[in-house]
Amino acid sequence: MLFNEKMYELGSKRSVIRELFEYGKEQAKTVGAENVYDFSIGNPTVEAPSIVNETIRELTMTKSSIELHGYTSAQGDEETRQAIADYLNKTYQTNFKSDNFYMTVGAAASLSICFNALTASENDEFIVIAPFFPEYKVFVEGAGAKLVVVSADEEHFQIKFDELEKKINKNTKGIIINSPNNPSGTVYTEETIKRLAELLKIKSDELGTDIFILSDEPYREIAYDGIEVPYVTKYYNNTIVCYSYSKSLSLPGERIGYILVPDEVVESKKVYAAICGAGRSLGFVCAPSMFQKVIAKCVGNTGDINIYKKNRDLLYQGLMELGYKCHKPQGAFYLFVKILGDDEEEFCRRAKDLNLLVVGATGFGCPGWVRVSYCVDEDMISRSFTAFKKLIESYK
C-alpha cells in the first residue's frame, strides 16, 4: 500500500462541524452573511487581552533574536514553567514546581502525547464520559489504545457512576474528563469529582492497577456566575492535567499549552520521562519559544469572558422562551439543546434549511441533542431567534 489507509481516511473525511462551517460561508454568498446563523464552530471570538500583543512587541525590542526565537529545552522554558506553577499555586493552593510541567503545542498535542506516553499494550483502554470532544477517539486510537464511552447523564450532564463502575476493568488506563465541557457546557461539581476520586481509588485497589485521571481543561477559566471549577489534582493523586491557552488567552492558532504531572502521580518522574519521550517520538521538539515567553508574562490573564456570558444569557433565555429544552451551560461557550421529534438528522436539516447551523450531538456520543456554539456575534444571536421560532413551529 502506497500510504497508510487510516491516515488517509482521517485526512480526507472532513468533520461534520467543518462541513457545516464551509456550507455557512458558501450560503452567505447566496443569501447574505447577515441571514446565516452559524453556531457550528468553537473558535474564540473574544480578542486576546492587550497584554499579549504588548508583550510580543516588548520581547522583540528587548530580547536578542537568538534568545527569543531559539530552542528551549524540550520541557519548556524554566521561567515559563515556574510562572505557571506560581500562578496555579496561588490560585488553587497547590504546591507545584516548574519540573511538574511540560510545555506543549496546545491541547491536542498534550492529549496525544499523554496517550502515547501511557499506552503500553493494545488492550489498554481510556474511558470517556459522553458527551465528549470527538478527537479524543482519534488521539487514543492513534496511540494504539481503545476508547470506551460512558453514556451521557442527560439530566444533569454529570457522570453516570453505575455505568462507569461497570466499564472499569484491569485494562483501564485512565478516565478522560473535560470540565467545563465541550459540548455540553457543564462544570463537574465538587461532589462529582469527589465521587469519581473515591470510585477510582476503590477500583485501583480492587484491580491492583493505577488508574489515571486525564483532566482536559482548556475551558477552565471560562466559567460563569462565580461557579467554582474544582482543581482535580487536589482530589485524586493520580491526575494528569492537559491545558491549553487557546481559549483563556484567545490564542487558538498559536498552539501553546502544557501537561502537568504532579509529584503525587504514581512514579511521577517516570511518567514525566515517558511524556518527554512521546513528545520526542511524535516530532514535537519544543513549544513555540516566543509564546512560551509570552505565557510567562501573561499567565493569569484572560480575554473578556463576560462577552461569552452575555451571549450565553441571551441565547439560553431566548431559546427557553421559545420553548426549547436546554441544558444551562455553566462554562465553555456551548449550549446543549434537545432536538424536537426523534430524528436528529432531520432536526439539523430543518435547521439548516432556515440557515441555522447547529451540530448534531451523535458525534459527541450523545444522540438527540445539538450543540449551539455561542462564541459568535451577539447580534447574530438576536437575529437568529426568528429562525429558531420557525424551527420549533415546524414541529407543532
Next chain:
Amino acid sequence: MLFNEKMYELGSKRSVIRELFEYGKEQAKTVGAENVYDFSIGNPTVEAPSIVNETIRELTMTKSSIELHGYTSAQGDEETRQAIADYLNKTYQTNFKSDNFYMTVGAAASLSICFNALTASENDEFIVIAPFFPEYKVFVEGAGAKLVVVSADEEHFQIKFDELEKKINKNTKGIIINSPNNPSGTVYTEETIKRLAELLKIKSDELGTDIFILSDEPYREIAYDGIEVPYVTKYYNNTIVCYSYSKSLSLPGERIGYILVPDEVVESKKVYAAICGAGRSLGFVCAPSMFQKVIAKCVGNTGDINIYKKNRDLLYQGLMELGYKCHKPQGAFYLFVKILGDDEEEFCRRAKDLNLLVVGATGFGCPGWVRVSYCVDEDMISRSFTAFKKLIESYK
C-alpha cells in the same frame, strides 16, 4: 505496565550531544567560559533577519487579534502557502501551487508526519544514507517502520550506490536524503541526485512499487562558494520535501516549516490527504498562526550566512594547518573531522579533557569521525586552536 517503556527510554536517555552541552555549561563555571570550546550543538548563532521582528510588530499593530492568533486551516494559511509556492517557483523554476504545501511545526514534525502518513505495514523500510541525523530512527520507528542504513562514502560523502542498490527491496518505502547534510556538511551534487533518481526509477519498475524520496532540507539556503543545491523534485517525480525555517531564518524555537507534495508524486492528492490525517492523529492542529503570517512576508530572506562561511573557513583552514584530516563542508554549519588513532571514544575523551567538546560520529552512523559544529562565536574558534594543537600532539 504503568507507561510505555519505549517512550520512557526515549525521554530518560539524554542524547550524547545534550550531555556534552550540559557538561560544557558546568565546566564553564569551573575553568571560565572563555576556556571551554563547545562545538557540540547545532543551534543557529546568526540573528534572525530584522524583517522578522519588524513583521511581528507590524502584524500585532495591524491585524485583529482574532485573525492574527486564530486557527488557520489544518493545511495552513492560504496566503502563506501561496507565498512559498511563488518563491520556490521563481527561484527554482518549479510549478508548485499553494495546495501542494502543508504547514508544520518544524522539520521534526514534517518528518514524523510523513513517516506516519506513508507507513502502511510493519515491514515498511526507509533507507537513510550515513552519516545521518539520529532522530530519523526515532521518527521512523515511532511510525512503526524500520530504518535501514547505507554506510558512509568516507571519501566524498556522496552516496555508495552499490550498497544502496542492494538494500532496496519490495519493502522499501522511501529514501531519506539530507543535503546540505547534518553532520558532514556535504551537498549532494547534481550527478548524485541524477544517479539516485535513475536508480529509484529502475528499482520502482523492477519491483513494481513506488519509492519516495524524502528530502529533508532545513539547510538548503546555507551553502557556500556559490555551490548549487539541486532542487530534488526536478529530478525525481516521487519526491516529498520536508522543510523548516529554523536555520534559514534562525527561528529554531518557533517551530515553523512545511511538507511539499508536488502534483508529480504518485497519487499526490491521496498522499497529501494521508499527511493531513497523520498531522491530525498526532495532535498537530495547525502550524503557529502568527509565524505563518511572518513567513508569508519573510520568505526568501535569511540570516547573515556569511558569518557561518567565515567560521567554516577559519576552522577548516586552522585544522588542516594543524594536520587534521577534514571533509570540507559545502553547506550547513558542521565540519566532519577524522579521528586520530582508532578509538573514537578515546579521541573524544582526550578532546574533552582539553575542554574541546566535539561529537563522536558513531551516533550519526559513521564511526571514526567527529562532528564539529561551527555555529559558534568566531573568537571561540580562534581560541580553540591551542587545544586542537595539544590534541593532535598527544597522538604523536
